[in-house]
Each structure stands twice: as C-alpha cells, then as structure tokens.
Amino acid sequence: MEQIIAKDLYFTYDKQTPALKGVNFTVQKGEYVAIIGHNGSGKSTLARLLNGLLTPTLGTITVDGIVVGDKKTLFEVRKRVGVVFQNPDNQMVASIVEDEVAFGPENLGVPRKEIKERIDFALSAVGMQDFKRATPSRLSGGQKQRIAIAGVLALKPDVLVLDEATAMLDPQGRKEVLSTVQKLNKEQGVTVVAITHYMEEVTKADRVIVLSDGEMVFTGTPKEIFLKQKELKNLGLEVPLAVYIAQKLKEQGVEIDGDVLTQSDLAEALCKL
Template identity: 50%
Template sequence: MEEFIKVNDVFYQYESFDEETDAGYALCGVNMTIGRGEFVAIVGHNGSGKSTLAKHFNSIYLPSAGEIFVDGMDTADDDCLFDIRKKVGLVLQNPDNQIVAGIVEEDVAFGCENLGVPPKEIRQRVDEALRAVDMYDYRRHSPDKLSGGQKQRVAIAGIIAMEPECIVLDEPTAMLDPKGRDEVIDTITRLNRERGITIILITHYMEEAVLADRVIVMDSGKVLTEGMPPEVFSQVELLKRHRLDVPQATELNHKLRSCGYELPECVLNAEDCAQALYELIKGMSL
C-alpha cells in the first residue's frame, strides 16, 4: 500500500502556563505510517495521547520534536498548510461546536467557500456530500433541530465537500447515542469502501475499532501495539494491563478459551462468537 501519512518519532508537549511544573509529554516518540485508502483505528484510554496525535495530522498542532509528512509534505511547513488541510479533514468530538452556519447546506458549503471554489461547483459538491452522508433531505434544516448523529454526519459532509483524501475523526461518536453511533460508523465505513478515502478513526469503543483494517493501540504517548484487529485483540492480557477493554464477545471467547474450551484464537463480534459457541456445543453433544 502506498504510504500516505508518515509519523516520525514525534514528541509533543502542551504549553504549560505554570513555569514551575513541567506539563510532561503528551506524545513521546510516536512512529507510524498510514497507507492511502486504509481504514485505521487508533485506540487508547483517556490521556493516552490519541486525540493529541489526531490534531497533528492536519497541522493544528505541530510536533515539539520529530516530524510528520502528509503525502510528502511536512506539516510544519507553513506554505503547505492549506494543501495539507485540503487533503486531511478533521472531525471533532462535539458535533455542536463544529457547525458554523445556521442552515445545514450553508455549513457544508463553508469549507468550499474558504477554498474559493466557484459557486456552481460548491452547489454540486454540497449536494453530493449531503447525499454521501444521507442527509440530503435535511439540507434546508437548522442544525439545532437535528439529532447528535445527524449533526455529526453534517460535520462529516462539510469535510467531504472539500474532497479530502483522508478524514481524521477524533472520537466522533463519544457524545452520541447508540443509534447515532451506528449512523456515523456506517457512513465512515461506506466512505472508505466506496470512495477509497483514508480513514483514521480515534475511538475508545473497541466495537468500532474492530471494523478497521488496522488497529493502533496507544498508551502514555506511545504506540503500544498495532496490527489487524484479530492480532491486536487476541492480546487480551496486554490490553487489560493497560486499562483497555476488548469487545465483549472477544473477552467471553478469551475467558472460555482459558478455561480450556476449544474455541478459535480470537473472535471480534457477537455473530462470530455465537457461531464458535454453536460449533463447540454441537461438537460436545456428539
């Protein structure tokens, strides 16, 4: 896979307003590469540095040491700023705080307007982006009247309209109810599959991380482990030691396995788990 984002030994320290105390490093030596068109989930508990890292991908934050390249451009290079932000869009956690205009379609148009896209093309892009997140019917509504999941999809549409190659989502579902969460995750996976947009999903819901091509686990500002979801989630002990959860189905499977039952090494979702148990019980009754 072609390399799209390269994170090279990045350290980041938040500015401390108190001279005496040292704020410590939020990121200490992060290395990772993200391929073009890949769907990567970054997981970690609160304070692991995952959100801080997310804000590095489109140069909202600049590394204190180390460097990040987006499609060959250094995020610290001021001349590349707009090119980088055009390529990498960021969706934040709180849907309310990232909607600028009082009407859905005008908000979606905001990014394109900033880029100086001609009005007719903005119209096309906005309509298309709203269809992509399935919010076209709401284009004339006020954002206040929408549910959390709908607002978050509008925020995603606002990024899509700028035609980015990569969308970084910083805990986009943390403030949503289960229905809204499903809507957003469905939208993200669809965008990744149908349009080949690179997705970096920052989350602490392991059920969401399972859907990714690759999972990167972060802990205290470092990459703890990474790999395909089955590889990562089979290390149940390691994750637990770092105060991280695994999907419930995975945990059940793991516990039963450690009791000596013959089950697959790792299952990721309820269906697989049920299937494995079914096979096990069928085998036992024979």
C-alpha cells in the same frame, strides 16, 4: 502507497510533560486505521498534529509527501486531511445544513456551481440528502455528526480523521456514524484514521495502533490486538465483550471456530457448536 508518514513525533504542551514521546507510524492510502488509548494517552494530540492544528515539537509528519506544520503548505494539508471533532454542536458554523456543508468549499474559493455539486455529493455520501434545508439544532446527535462529516467531505479530502467523533453519541448515533465512515472507506477509498477509546469501534479497522502515555505500545490487526488482553487491561483498555467471552470459552475448552471480533461473529460461532 504510504500516505501519512510520522517520524519520531514528539509533542509537549507545557515543556514539562510530553503528550507524545517519539511516535512512529505510517498509514497506507485507503487504509482504515484505528488509534486507541485511554484518557491522556496522547491520541487527541495526534489528531491535531495530523492536519497542522498543532505543530510537532520534534520529529516530522508528512501527508502525500507534504510536510505538516509548514505555514506555506498548511492549506494544502488541511484540504487533504479533514478532521471531525468530538462535539457536533461545537463544529458547526451555519444554521442551515447546506450552508454548513458549503463552509469549507467557500473557504477554498470554489466557484458557486461546483459548491452546489459538492454539497449534493457530500450529503448523499453520508445519507443526509433529504436534510439540505434542515436546521442542525433540530437533528439527532448521529445526524449532526454525519452533517459534520459531510462538511469535511465537501473539501474532498483524501484522509478523514475522526477525533473521538462518536464519543458524545448514543448507541444509535454511533452506529450511524460508524457505518457511514466504513462506507466512505470502502466505496470512496477515503483513508480513515479513527481515534477512539471504544474497543468495539476498532473491530472494523484494518489496523489498530494502541497509544499509552504518549507512546505507541502495540500495532496490528484487531485480532492480533485482542489477543493481548492482559496487556490491554494494564493500559486501562478492555477488549469487546464478544471477544472476551470467546476467549474465556476457548480457555474452558469450548471449541470456538474462526475469529470472533463482533457479537454476530460470536453468535455464529456458538450456533455452529
């Protein structure tokens, strides 16, 4: 089922230089889509359009058939599409984890007893159930970002949009957040739209959309995208090191079996030689 349908999305901040110029794409229910592009490619604009923080200048975007950008249905859309932003410090409202997670459901007017259940659900979904009474400012970046995800999950969204949610984290934190997101996608069936400029993060996606200068340049599985190494390089994007090594080895005539996307894939392929 198509959950998100974007048609001819066109957006401009200042009426002169468009940030998006006619983007078309659909996202299936339960799909994990990665949107990748260099700085200024329009990917963050796209994240903001997805839950109505911005309204498209031209074109339409619908979520579960609801048009995004209409004032009357704004909250219906925002309930369905949760966004996790880049800086964990700048998206927290409360000084205590459980109050932070409660913020969304409180806004929706959810009764207190159900808020309690939602907090427990959201915190255990991100593996932070032991930190209910903790202070976010004392947690690590990865933990903070998982709390931010829990804060969004408490709204029970169908779609989780990550707007470069790992960009400010250390490798450990990035790992924590990515595996949490993957788990949510696989176990809870949450549709994920992950916006990033790290190529390593797209390997786990079902589908990748490559944006450049406000236009969609490629779309396909990670494997298909990685084959376009030269084109990606021209766009200022690098394929992951493991993929790069595998391709170079293949060019040199080394027989690499299977599809190498990650380092462990590469290690396995090399061991088979």
